Amino acid sequence: MIPFGMSAAAPPTVSVHVVLFASYADSLGVDALELTLPAPTTISAIVEHLRTLPGGSRLPPKPMCALNLAHAQPHDPVAEGDEVAILPPLAGG
Amino acid sequence: MSFLTIRPIELAALVSTVQSPERGGIAVFLGLVRNHHDGRAVVRLDYSAYGPMAEAECGRIVAEAGSRWDAAIALEHRIGPLSVGDTAVAIVAASAHREAAFAACRFVIDEVKRRVPIWKREHYADGTRVWVDPTAKLQHA
Numbered sequence: 670m671i672p673f674g675m676s677a678a679a680p681p682t683v684s685v686h687v688v689l690f691a692s693y694a695d696s697l698g699v700d701a702l703e704l705t706l707p708a709p710t711t712i713s714a715i716v717e718h719l720r721t722l723p724g725g726s727r728l729p730p731k732p733m734c735a736l737n738l739a740h741a742q743p744h745d746p747v748a749e750g751d752e753v754a755i756l757p758p759l760a761g762g
Numbered sequence: 763m764s765f766l767t768i769r770p771i772e773l774a775a776l777v778s779t780v781q782s783p784e785r786g787g788i789a790v791f792l793g794l795v796r797n798h799h800d801g802r803a804v805v806r807l808d809y810s811a812y813g814p815m816a817e818a819e820c821g822r823i824v825a826e827a828g829s830r831w832d833a834a835i836a837l838e839h840r841i842g843p844l845s846v847g848d849t850a851v852a853i854v855a856a857s858a859h860r861e862a863a864f865a866a867c868r869f870v871i872d873e874v875k876r877r878v879p880i881w882k883r884e885h886y887a888d889g890t891r892v893w894v895d896p897t898a899k900l901q902h903a
Contacts, residue, residue: 688812690810690812690879690881691810691881691883691893692881692893692895695893735812735815735879738814738815738818738819739815739818739819740819740877754812754815754879756812756879757881757893757895758895758896758897758898759875759876759877759878759879759880759881759896760880760881760882760893760894760895760896761809761811761816761839761851761874761875761878761879761880761881761882762793762839762850762851762871762874762875762878762880
């Protein structure tokens with residue numbers, strides 16, 4: 670028996686936790702959201718999706734990003750349950 | 763060790779964490795809140811961070827500095843509302859001699875600015891507030 674929601678025909682997806690900060694959180698009006706995208710997916714695919722959301726056009730095409738608390742590159746693959754952070758220009762120190 | 767703090771940074775306490783009889787040179791860098799930015803009067807600012815990553819990145823930077831120089835390093839960055847003149851970041855590097863202490867201290871502040879996910883929102887005398895973008899000047903230049 671196929672569990673509910675797991676039809677054999679359903680394409681595989683990846684659900685990730687996305688966090689936004691400072692000016693980017695202001696632009697999109699949220700500081701965290703859950704995204705489900707077709708698998709496999711990458712950092713850049715997540716950014717592209719965010720840029721289609723209301724206020725998302727204010728994100729640059731290639732912002733600084735992090736994957737599971739470490740700096741990441743646009744082509745890095747993202748797996749189920751990962752945390753992806755979109756980082757505005759850093760201003761610490 | 764926690765690198766982020768919401769309380770005022772106490773330099774003497776930080777120095778005591780790396781001071782030891784064999785380390786005769788201690789270099790300190792303090793970053794303070796300036797009262798101006800791009801010709802505008804700053805009255806206060808808010809620092810915010812991606813806390814878990816900022817802690818992890820500070821740990822990686824201190825570990826890298828410790829592997830490149832024979833130095834003990836302490837690092838603290840303050841988060842939350844700060845006033846002009848408050849210490850936002852403090853780095854203390856202690857080594858047997860001054861060369862390693864200065865080099866490690868310089869490396870840590872440069873890497874903190876480049877890699878640690880911390881942001882600041884400046885509040886100006888005219889009541890407006892802006893997230894600071896250190897890359898904006900480069901784009902305008």
